[in-house]
Amino acid sequence: MNNLQHAAGIIFIVIGLGFDIFGCIGLIRLPDVYNRLQATTKCVTLGTCSILLGTFILKGLGTTGIKAILVAIFLLLTSPVAAHALARGAHKSGVKLWPKSVMDKYEQDGN
Amino acid sequence: MKSKLVLFIIGFIVWSLLTWPLDFQHLIAGLMVAAFVAFITGDLFSRRPHHFGHITRYIWFCYYVPMFLWECLKANIDVALRVLNPKLPINPGIVKVKTTLKSDTGLTFLANSITLTPGTLCVDIDTEKGILYIHWIDVKTQDTDKATELIVSPFEKILKKIFE
Numbered sequence: 001m002n003n004l005q006h007a008a009g010i011i012f013i014v015i016g017l018g019f020d021i022f023g024c025i026g027l028i029r030l031p032d033v034y035n036r037l038q039a040t041t042k043c044v045t046l047g048t049c050s051i052l053l054g055t056f057i058l059k060g061l062g063t064t065g066i067k068a069i070l071v072a073i074f075l076l077l078t079s080p081v082a083a084h085a086l087a088r089g090a091h092k093s094g095v096k097l098w099p100k101s102v103m104d105k106y107e108q109d110g111n
Numbered sequence: 112m113k114s115k116l117v118l119f120i121i122g123f124i125v126w127s128l129l130t131w132p133l134d135f136q137h138l139i140a141g142l143m144v145a146a147f148v149a150f151i152t153g154d155l156f157s158r159r160p161h162h163f164g165h166i167t168r169y170i171w172f173c174y175y176v177p178m179f180l181w182e183c184l185k186a187n188i189d190v191a192l193r194v195l196n197p198k199l200p201i202n203p204g205i206v207k208v209k210t211t212l213k214s215d216t217g218l219t220f221l222a223n224s225i226t227l228t229p230g231t232l233c234v235d236i237d238t239e240k241g242i243l244y245i246h247w248i249d250v251k252t253q254d255t256d257k258a259t260e261l262i263v264s265p266f267e268k269i270l271k272k273i274f275e
Binding site: 019022023025026029030031032034035037038039041042043045046047062063066067070076077080081083084087088091097098100101102103104105106107109 | 125128129131132183184186187190191193194195199201202203204205206207219222223226227230232233234235244246248250253
């Protein structure tokens, strides 16, 4: 393995870790369930995909690398679905939006 | 029948990638597993399997993937900036948008794209009326039509060419 490949892999992993940390900070700082889901879904999905891409660059087209790419694809497909299910479940079971929220068309339409 | 064949091919490809590097024993086992899964659940996989034969759909899909990844990156930087800002500049709310997509796969991809793009999270879909309820972290407009133009239309045009 040459140095350039190693450096690129490490850079991707560090960027991914950074986004994961921002997601966790968002989870603590933002006020209600829906805003927290926004931060965690976006940042953690791309952060984890970036870590997996870094793994792929480090390991190359071997057993580990191919599996890392497969996991990244499945993560991109399933993580938004999980967030959607959590948000819908929270709203159905009566979790209110943050008091300073602008509007709630979903509640107005009687769901 | 065609749906079963498509599921068999996709299942076999995923199995081959999971057991990389290719090996004779793994391929035999993969053939049996993929055939079994396709035989049992094949009819549920796709209602319109002839769509898998259209080349133009794949070309549009290749255009969609980089655009989606770029939007996803912008979304991440947007959320990171909001979270790190000491004033926490958020203005959240749930808005209603309209869509003209009808197929299940198209709607799923639209909802996933909306969730991973800047500031929006799909909460619920009404398939019969073609309405999506979107949680928006920074509500710019409360009007349904304007919100549709801002959130849905960039993806809808491409997804319509891929899945409809």
